[in-house]
Amino acid sequence: MSCLAVADDTRSAAPLSPPLGGEGSVQKEAKGAKPLYADASRPVPPTGGLADLAVSALIAEAELSPKPGLVDARGPGAHADVELGHFLASARALRPTFASLEAAARGRAPSQTLREDLAAIGRAGEAAMFAVTGGVNTHRGAIFALGLLVAAAAIRPGASADEIRATAGEIARFPDRAAPPLDLNGARACRRYGVAGARGEAAAGFPHAQAALDMLQTRRAQGASETVARLDALLAVMTSLDDTCLLHRGGRLALRVTRLGARAVIAAGGATTPAGMAALRSLDRRLLALNASPGGAADMLAAALFLDALDRASWEA
Ligand SMILES: CC(C)(COP(=O)(O)OP(=O)(O)OC[C@H]1O[C@@H](n2cnc3c(N)ncnc32)[C@H](O[C@H]2O[C@H](COP(=O)(O)OP(=O)(O)OP(=O)(O)O)[C@@H](O)[C@H]2O)[C@@H]1O)[C@@H](O)C(=O)NCCC(=O)NCCS
Numbered sequence: 001m002s003c004l005a006v007a008d009d010t011r012s013a014a015p016l017s018p019p020l021g022g023e024g025s026v027q028k029e030a031k032g033a034k035p036l037y038a039d040a041s042r043p044v045p046p047t048g049g050l051a052d053l054a055v056s057a058l059i060a061e062a063e064l065s066p067k068p069g070l071v072d073a074r075g076p077g078a079h080a081d082v083e084l085g086h087f088l089a090s091a092r093a094l095r096p097t098f099a100s101l102e103a104a105a106r107g108r109a110p111s112q113t114l115r116e117d118l119a120a121i122g123r124a125g126e127a128a129m130f131a132v133t134g135g136v137n138t139h140r141g142a143i144f145a146l147g148l149l150v151a152a153a154a155i156r157p158g159a160s161a162d163e164i165r166a167t168a169g170e171i172a173r174f175p176d177r178a179a180p181p182l183d184l185n186g187a188r189a190c191r192r193y194g195v196a197g198a199r200g201e202a203a204a205g206f207p208h209a210q211a212a213l214d215m216l217q218t219r220r221a222q223g224a225s226e227t228v229a230r231l232d233a234l235l236a237v238m239t240s241l242d243d244t245c246l247l248h249r250g251g252r253l254a255l256r257v258t259r260l261g262a263r264a265v266i267a268a269g270g271a272t273t274p275a276g277m278a279a280l281r282s283l284d285r286r287l288l289a290l291n292a293s294p295g296g297a298a299d300m301l302a303a304a305l306f307l308d309a310l311d312r313a314s315w316e317a
């Protein structure tokens with residue numbers, strides 16, 4: 001994307017909410033830094049478009065069925081207090097949050113102030129989520145991951161998934177200095193089991209979102225249905241993510257059962273084969289028995305669906 005295109009985009013953009021930070025819409029890049037817009041052949045998506053893609057990704061993740069242990073169209077999975085309707089309402093209620101994140105990041109570069117501006121918007125989004133779900137945590141992890149990716153995509157219109165992940169990681173590595181002193185399930189699991197959790201995944205540039213994207217695209221190329229491609233993408237994440245949702249609910253046993261179970265499905269040919277689907281249903285039963293749910297993996301699938309949709313939207317525009 002050329003500088004001219006960036007200027008055009010900034011001028012025509014009608015932010016859905018004003019940027020919170022002190023950097024305004026001025027492009028802040030260190031001298032000699034790599035240009036932010038790497039691919040001049042891709043058009044810039046319209047403002048608000050990123051928020052729509054993020055919400056669609058959350059809805060697609062929630063509706064995908066059958067997901068082991070997770071809430072889906074069949075029912076609440078391992079969750080007693082939540083069902084598909086909560087996830088759909090939560091996803092829709094988050095559109096203004098993603099639009100604000102997009103508007104706040106446009107024309108800026110990763111920085112400490114941007115990190116803090118995004119965190120403030122993300123926390124307001126968490127409040128909006130709790131308001132529609134009656135206090136149930138449906139999407140805190142997804143607000144964090146997709147929020148960073150939306151911001152990165154707004155900073156780098158037309159960039160590739162790799163570049164967007166790298167920029168999201170760059171933002172995430174700035175400390176969230178205004179974070180309230182909450183000790184959430186994820187942070188406690190990180191300490192207890194010595195894993196990096198959602199923050200580590202973000203700081204590393206979301207490698208598991210890439211693993212899901214790779215599997216999604218491989219399966220499509222092999223002619224699998226979209227449902228099968230998405231289920232296998234989720235399973236690919238489950239084979240190796242240090243999912244603090246699983247650790248918090250079921251300890252190391254739940255994480256091990258999940259990893260081995262997901263590997264067994266993929267080794268059997270994935271969700272497209274009868275043996276793979278039988279292995280998936282067996283993993284589902286084991287997770288229900290352990291009251292365990294791979295919520296972090298679900299968030300990484302949503303992140304991959306967002307990156308995939310962004311890639312398609314860029315090329316189709
Ligand atoms: C950085 C924050 C995400 C806080 O993180 P922390 O680890 O301290 O706290 P949690 O919110 O408990 O956990 C993080 C959630 O992230 C998902 N996740 C888990 N492991 C990973 C991983 N390895 N990589 C990526 N993502 C991961 C997961 O989210 C899903 O699970 C949530 C439900 O969990 P929980 O409430 O524990 O649900 P239950 O088991 O049902 O609880 P009980 O009923 O038993 O009590 C759900 O949200 C899914 O999305 C983890 O749970 C973040 O909060 C933060 O700092 N936010 C500030 C805003 C911000 O910075 N935004 C950035 C710009 S938008």
Ligand SMILES: Nc1ncnc2[nH]cnc12
Binds near residue numbers: 077087293295298
């Ligand atoms: N479908 C789902 N079920 C349970 N937890 C989740 N976290 C994100 N998506 C989820």
